[in-house]
Amino acid sequence: MATPAVEGAAVVALRAVLQRVRLAAEKSGRRADDVRVVAVSKTKPLALIDQLYGVGHRCFGENYVQEIVDKAPQLPEDIEWHFVGHLQSKKAKALLTAVPNLAMVEGVDNEKVANNLDRAVSNIGREPLKVLVQVNTSGEVSKSGVNPSECVDLVKHVKLDCPNLVFSGLMTIGMPDYTSTPENFKSLLSCRAEVCKALGITESQCELSMGMSGDFEQAIEMGSTNVRIGSTIFGPRDYSKK
Numbered sequence: 139m140a141t142p143a144v145e146g147a148a149v150v151a152l153r154a155v156l157q158r159v160r161l162a163a164e165k166s167g168r169r170a171d172d173v174r175v176v177a178v179s180k181t182k183p184l185a186l187i188d189q190l191y192g193v194g195h196r197c198f199g200e201n202y203v204q205e206i207v208d209k210a211p212q213l214p215e216d217i218e219w220h221f222v223g224h225l226q227s228k229k230a231k232a233l234l235t236a237v238p239n240l241a242m243v244e245g246v247d248n249e250k251v252a253n254n255l256d257r258a259v260s261n262i263g264r265e266p267l268k269v270l271v272q273v274n275t276s277g278e279v280s281k282s283g284v285n286p287s288e289c290v291d292l293v294k295h296v297k298l299d300c301p302n303l304v305f306s307g308l309m310t311i312g313m314p315d316y317t318s319t320p321e322n323f324k325s326l327l328s329c330r331a332e333v334c335k336a337l338g339i340t341e342s343q344c345e346l347s348m349g350m351s352g353d354f355e356q357a358i359e360m361g362s363t364n365v366r367i368g369s370t371i372f373g374p375r376d377y378s379k380k
């Protein structure tokens with residue numbers, strides 16, 4: 139692909155991130171292709187998403203239902219949208235109706251939201267929806283996600299009682315100041331071990347989404363398969379423009 143003489147800042151930043159992802163993947167004996175970079179575009183304008191789309195990036199993440207419902211229909215259909223973070227169960231239907239190309243919900247943290255997503259997929263008649271179960275590995279009450287000790291039960295519910303969902307793995311956020319990063323990530327790794335044992339699946343059948351702008355290299359080196367990167371690609375968030 140010809141490189142334009144002047145690239146937008148987001149494109150330059152994406153390229154730098156992809157290079158850092160590649161190095162981190164190689165350090166852990168993996169290929170960059172084995173790590174999915176979700177560009178978290180919340181509060182960012184369509185034009186910036188379009189710029190990254192223009193250089194071939196397809197995977198984007200949003201965190202507010204109203205925002206993704208507004209944006210997705212205005213952008214190409216082959217975007218692989220991820221809803222990241224807590225989803226209110228009453229909004230599951232609106233999300234799936236407006237975003238038929240929703241690829242994954244990274245943040246199922248209770249049975250009710252799982253049930254509502256399952257029902258909405260069935261009503262719409264779309265293909266089954268991939269979901270990650272969100273685990274609260276930092277123990278902060280303000281954070282959503284199941285406690286590590288409740289993780290297997292929620293995974294079993296998704297796997298056994300939600301035929302229109304595809305259980306795809308586990309996701310965590312960790313402490314916002316990144317102080318507990320290795321412990322939080324280790325906690326998610328032990329949840330995965332328990333889940334794989336309880337379900338009789340291999341680790342390669344259970345994705346891990348951990349790592350954001352401040353800690354994605356460490357997350358990859360510890361085995362993360364998905365990283366959710368916002369501000370390092372798009373610059374600081376501007377909530378006044380949401």
Ligand SMILES: *Cc1c(COP(=O)(O)O)cnc(C)c1O
Nearest residue numbers: 201222223350351366367368369
């Ligand atoms: C906003 C957001 C991100 C991206 O955060 P950055 O620190 O800007 O990379 C990742 N995950 C979730 C759930 C988010 O809401």
